[in-house]
Amino acid sequence: MSIEGFTTAAETVAPASSPNIDLERDLARLIVTALSLETPAEEIEPEAPLFGEGLGLDSIDALELSLAIGKAYGVQLRSDDERNHRIFASLRSLAGHIARHRTP
Amino acid sequence: MAGAALTPPAWRQMPERGNTFWLRFMIGVGRGLGWHAGHALLYPITAYFLAFSPRQRRAAREYLGRALDRPARLADLWRLYFTFAATILDRVWLAAGRIAGFEITVHGLEALRRRAEPGPGEPRTGCLLFGAHLGSFEALRAVGDAGCPVDIAVLMHEANAARVKAVFDALGGSRRTTTVIPLGCPDSMLRVREVLERGGLVGLLADRAPAGQRMHLVEFLGSPAPLPTGPHLLAAVLGAPVMLAFGIRTGPRRYAVHFLPFAERIGSGDRAGREAAILASVERYARAVEAMCRAHPYNWFNFYPFWQEAAA
Numbered sequence: 001m002s003i004e005g006f007t008t009a010a011e012t013v014a015p016a017s018s019p020n021i022d023l024e025r026d027l028a029r030l031i032v033t034a035l036s037l038e039t040p041a042e043e044i045e046p047e048a049p050l051f052g053e054g055l056g057l058d059s060i061d062a063l064e065l066s067l068a069i070g071k072a073y074g075v076q077l078r079s080d081d082e083r084n085h086r087i088f089a090s091l092r093s094l095a096g097h098i099a100r101h102r103t104p
Numbered sequence: 105m106a107g108a109a110l111t112p113p114a115w116r117q118m119p120e121r122g123n124t125f126w127l128r129f130m131i132g133v134g135r136g137l138g139w140h141a142g143h144a145l146l147y148p149i150t151a152y153f154l155a156f157s158p159r160q161r162r163a164a165r166e167y168l169g170r171a172l173d174r175p176a177r178l179a180d181l182w183r184l185y186f187t188f189a190a191t192i193l194d195r196v197w198l199a200a201g202r203i204a205g206f207e208i209t210v211h212g213l214e215a216l217r218r219r220a221e222p223g224p225g226e227p228r229t230g231c232l233l234f235g236a237h238l239g240s241f242e243a244l245r246a247v248g249d250a251g252c253p254v255d256i257a258v259l260m261h262e263a264n265a266a267r268v269k270a271v272f273d274a275l276g277g278s279r280r281t282t283t284v285i286p287l288g289c290p291d292s293m294l295r296v297r298e299v300l301e302r303g304g305l306v307g308l309l310a311d312r313a314p315a316g317q318r319m320h321l322v323e324f325l326g327s328p329a330p331l332p333t334g335p336h337l338l339a340a341v342l343g344a345p346v347m348l349a350f351g352i353r354t355g356p357r358r359y360a361v362h363f364l365p366f367a368e369r370i371g372s373g374d375r376a377g378r379e380a381a382i383l384a385s386v387e388r389y390a391r392a393v394e395a396m397c398r399a400h401p402y403n404w405f406n407f408y409p410f411w412q413e414a415a416a
Contacts, residue, residue, distance in 0.1 A: 036375055051290050060334065063293035064341050079294035088290035 019046065024095045027069075031091070034068035035061050046092040054090075062088060069094075074103040127192060134196035139205065142193045143356065150186045160407035167410060170325035171401040183402040191240040191353055191405070198242035205357055208243060212363035216347060219303070230255075230300030232339050233307040233349040234366065236393045239403040243351025243359040244307060255304030257283040259296060261314050287314075293338060300344050307349060310335040310389060311406065320383055322390040325397060329390075329411045336385040340371040340378050348392050352400045364392060 028041040031050075039055065048054040051062070066077040075098050081087065087097045126149075134142045154161065164184055168176035197203065219231045235241050245256065285295045285306070296306050313319065313332030321328040339346045348364040366388070371381035397404050 057290075059287065059290055059292040060338055060341055062290040063297060063338075066294055067341075077291075077294060079291040079298055081291075084291040084294075085289070 019092055020095050020099045023099055024091055027095050027098065028091055030068055030072055031055075031065060034064055044091055046095075047090050050088060050090060050094070069098065073098050075101045127195075130192050131196050134193055139193070139197070139357070142196075143190070146186060146189045146193060150182065150189050153189070154181060154185050157407070163407055163409045167325070167397075167404055167406070168401060170327075171397045171404065180402075184404070187353055187402045188405050188407075190356070191242075194240060194353070194357065194359075195242050198240060198245060201245055206359065207357060208359045208361060210361045210363070212347075212365075215365050216305075216363045219305075219345065219347075228303040229345060230302065230304045230306065232296075232300070232335070232342070232344050232346045233305050233363075234310040234335055234346055234389060235307055235349050235351075236309055236311040236396070237405045238311075238350050238393065238396055239352040239400065239405075240359060241307065241309065241349075241351055243353075243361050244349050255283070255299055255302060257285050257296070257299045257304060257306045259285045259287060259292070259306055259308040261287050293341075296338065297342055300342065308335055311393060320386045322387050324390045324410075325394055327411050331386050331390055333382050333386055336370055336382045336389070337378075339367065339369070339385075340382055343369050345369060348389070350396055350403075352396070352403050354400075362396075366392070 024046050025041070028044045031037065031044065032039065032041045035057070037055070044055060051057045057065070070076050077084070077087070077097075086093055088094060130142065133145055161181060164181055165176045168180045168184060172180065194206070197206065216231065219229055221228075233244070235244070241258070283299070285292055285299075299306050311331060313334055318333045318337075319330035320333050321330055323329075324331070345368050346366040348362070348366045350362045350364075352360045352362065354360050367385060370385045371378040
């Protein structure tokens, strides 16, 4: 019960060895088009939060984004992934997740 | 437009703590003394709330005047408050799936059943259920007992989710578990999608939204009132069918659960034209809830100035 919750919360996503600059740029464009954002893709800070105070996305945006990511990269984002808060944290973390799971 | 000015909604300022106290009180009474004693206590409890909640009373009076099409009398306020208190008491049993002693009629189950158990060759699609703060959403659990075995998840605001979960936990002993999906996590809607993919139902109350959510002003019982667009946007993004669901209290331990077809899908799937489809959908939702309010005026439990923002 609580012990499980504790360990999963403390789990971390291993940082990608190096940022995937191309993928990040690509993903930023996908985010902007999939969500019809007014922010230009180049202005999305790789480390800034995507949700809440950063880019200001909400959970419906996350759903649309995950559908678009599934289509573009073949990576299915699932709700049972305990690391979702970290995966969705920023452009960089999202790109890192895609890089590790995409079908080549 | 008025969208940004619609915060903070008045219901967020309503005494949640008080509600929790009374909810726990009701659970204690219901479990300790049984339904009949609990029901007898509803009279003094109703009197207490009617006497000591001037702000809610004012809001209720405004609503009743609109729904009844005449000035609300004290007897109307009494019935509204009493019905509200009664649904809280009944929740002790309904939320735990203990419906012995209850008379629950279900309307429109066939349409719902076709979703959960499609014919050969038809895809198994889940369904979103849009409710309202109208009657008892817990009564919807009766669908399981009416022979429609489906997963039901309920999507709700985080603070309420914690509260409701605490209540469910306090009740314990539930045979079926109702999954509560808290709003406000990046993956909230992914969870919704996954329940639907399994052919489950996801219920949400589409007549209120927390601060900061996009609202659309629609004509409701005679004046414009703000209703959230989020539920309709969610349905549009998912491409999921939507049914309306209301559990109306019609008497002591008597409920009529209505499932009404609403939309096969909202919008056409692309973003162009989606906005208009969503607003049209909010309008249609308002019409349906309005009809329910007129048919069952004492089942409406939004005890805050529903039209306030429109007037300001």
